Amino acid sequence: MKENLGIKRQVLIVEDERINMLILGKILGDEYEKLHAEDGEQAMKLIRENADTLSLVLLDLILPRMDGYKILDIMQSDNALKQIPVIVCTSEINSEARCLQMGAVDFIAKPYIHPEVIRARVKRTIELSEGIDLIRATENDSLTGLxxxxxxxxxxxxxxxxxxxxxxxxxxxxxxxxxxxxxxxxxxxxxxxxxxxxxxxxxxxxxxxxxxxxxxxxxxxxxxxxxxxxxxxxxxxxxxxxxxxxxxxxxxxxxxxxxxxxxxxxxxxxxxxxxxxxxxxxxxxxxxxxxDKEMNEKEIYQDSLVNSMEKAMESGRFVVFYQPKYAIQGDRNVLYSAEALIRWDHPDYGLLSPAAFIPLFEKQGLIHKLDHYVWNEVARQVGEWMIRYDFKLPVSVNVSRVDMVAPDLDDEIYSLVEKNWITPDLLHLEITESAYTSNADQMVETVQELRDRGFEIEIDDFGTGYSALNMISSMPIDVIKLDMSFIKRIHLSDKEMHLVKLMLDMASFVNARVVAEGVENREQYELLKNAGCDMIQGYYFSRPCPACEFEKLIEKEISCRHAAIA
Missing domain, CATH: 3.30.70.270 (Reverse transcriptase/Diguanylate cyclase domain)
Structure with a gap:
């Protein structure tokens, strides 16, 4: 309240009869800062000039040049002026209802025979107005007033x-x-x-x-x-x-x-x-x-996925599938590594592909938690294969844009490697090219920290963004993965194949190995082998499969190695 701050409230007395103006001024005393107007136009000028400081207007109805009704009408049509409380002072008793309907907050009849009542009404009106202003300040947006x-x-x-x-x-x-x-x-x-x-x-x-x-x-x-x-x-x-x-x-x-x-x-x-x-x-x-109904059903479905995520991780419903990567430059194709791909074995919706839940978890800020789950599960599986088969198979896992800004990411992933008794070089970290555009400097710094810990860095979806040249020239990387969009037509178009060769030359320049994704047929395989591509991943060799099926590929690879030695 202004009085608590030692500030006098400002009151405008609008009265054309000097004796009435003096009476009102005397009734209010020295408690208020008083302004005076003797006609309607002068009153409106003072109201506009002092709109931010006026606490009350005491308004006569019968005025020269502009009457009190017109002043009420103008004030009510202006969002700033309508907040100023108005008490109508008049001898026209029958005008009370009309004035209140037009926005006046109170009505004082002439002659002024009860000074104590007038002072009380003025004080109460100002206090109520200031209370409303305080409420309005908390309930309205400061910029728009909504x-x-x-x-x-x-x-x-x-x-x-x-x-x-x-x-x-x-x-x-x-x-x-x-x-x-x-x-x-x-x-x-x-x-x-x-x-x-x-x-x-x-x-x-x-x-x-x-x-x-x-x-x-x-x-x-x-x-x-x-x-x-x-x-x-x-x-x-x-x-x-x-x-x-x-x-x-x-x-x-x-x-x-x-x-x-x-x-x-x-x-x-x-x-x-x-x-x-x-x-x-x-x-x-x-x-x-x-x-509509369709949107509602989709929202219910997505909410159920978000709400059941924690339980699904606890019960092992998220299942890691593995797609092999084969090294093709040599006498035979060698199982070199694999990519981890998550699936959700949902009790109500069946086996869900990543497209059903990864974008949703990214939107909900849950993707880092799921990625951590995958990193740990893959590290555990790689360690298990190493012990059971005496076979070291690097597996690449996804590191999202959100992961890249997580604090102490290198410590987090390294702790999972140590916990599962494997070395960092067996957990390759896949980073999408698009993540580079969000914060290139921070990304380069984070990648360097991970490489210093012994992790290999793979750039996924290479060539699909706008930052390919900047990225490979500035970022320490080990493997470049050519997006399948470049591969699917290389056996049909020389232009597509020339693009792939260009990217192979770029990778060679920075001493990075190349994996071609989405290889589906013999023609694509032979073109890539002849062009010098290091590794291939795609349906030509195998679809992504659960660990139990992938182990057959490991066993086959071990048999081939033993046969070569014999």
Whole structure:
């Protein structure tokens, strides 16, 4: 409160009769800083000039140049001015209801015969207004003035209490690539886009007698009666913001959960709308998504996968498959190493491929936990094969972009190697080329730390990104894996084969061995062998298989070696 800070509240007395102005001034005493206006236009000028500091307006209705009704009307139409409380002071007793309907908070009748009552009303009005301002400061977003997420949900639930039979839509709206606007045009321009979007969304919500709010960053929310034309709302918003940045087209994406299920929490309703909104992220041709039965079933399915992940790891439901890599430069093809590929033996959904759960776990921030599980399982299996067959077989495991920024990654992986009694050179670490683009300097530093510990580094999906040349010239690597997209047509196109030869030359220049992925037939095999490719991985030799089946390949390799010695 201002009085606790030793600050006098500022009160504007609007009164054209000097005697009444003096009486009110004397009643208020020295407790307040008093401003005076004798006509309506002067009053509006002082109100606008002191909008940030005024605590109260004492307003006469009958004024020269502009009457009190007009002042009330102007103040109520301005979001900043309508927050200033107004007490109407007049002898027109019959005007009380009209003034209160127009936004006045109290009514004092002339003549002023009860000074103590007037002082009490002024004090109470200011205190209530300041209390409301404090509440508003906590419930409204500081930039846009919209409800913040917490209070938006509360008011949405409150609205349902009063209009329980009305069908409602939960809507989530995002500004596409707001970070690019901030980067290229400055944060001030980004804030202008946010403010313009907020004003438009507030207007739409008020038109539909709904509620508007702001989530985090570039997210906005609306809770409005069911609208059968959501695309029209999308167009209104885009039309309002499209002219703000002249040389940048601003688009939004919108997710709608129509006719919400009111038996679920308000937060869950907007999670569904948000899920719909996120489903069109990055697709600039489709900017509107409706949450429907299919999306609901998919969300339930994905939630069940996320919720059962921990139990699946504890019960060994994640199964490592192994795909062999054969060295082909020699008299015979030699089983040189393998790649570990995860599968999920789910009790309800059967054997799931990585595509069903890896992107989901990456999105949920769970991928590092799964990768750690795989590293440990592979290290255990390699150690077991080493003891049972007296056979050292390196196996490559995936190291994701998230893993690369994990603290003390080299210590984490090395501890698993030590625990399973193998050496680091038996656990090859596969890093995708795309991970290099996120933070090249940190990645190079992390890779060097891993190599210093004795791990071999393989670059997966080589040639599919934009950083191939930079990467192989700056990063310490041991093996380059040519993506299968380069291999599948080499027997059909000389151009494709020339590209592969070029990459083989690049690998030779940096003393890296090369593995060709996705080799499926004899023609591809012979072209790669003749071109000098070191290793091959693909269906031509074997599909990925569980450890028990892979052991047959180990046994076959051991037999071939024994036969060669004999």
């Amino acid at each position: 409800y913040n997420y917490e209070y938006f949900l509360k008011y949405s639930a409150l609205r349902d209490q009063y209009y329980s039979d009305e069908d409602m839509d939960a809507i989530v709206i995002n500004i596409n690539k707001l970070h690019s606007i901030n980067e290229f045009h400055g944060r001030e321009m980004g804030n202008r886009v946010i403010l313009c979007t907020a004003r438009c969304i507030r207007g739409i919500a008020e038109f539909y007698h709904g509620i508007a709010g702001r989530g985090s960053g570039d997210e906005f929310l609306m809770y409005i009666p069911h609208e059968r034309r959501p695309r029209a709302i999308l167009k209104i918003i885009e039309d309002n913001i499209t002219e703000i940045v002249a040389d940048t087209k601003i688009t939004i994406r919108m997710g709608v959960y129509p006719k919400v299920d009111k038996t679920i929490k308000a937060e869950d309703r907007f999670d569904r709308a948000r899920h719909a909104c996120n489903s069109v992220r990055g697709n600039f041709n489709v900017r509107l998504a409706i949450y």
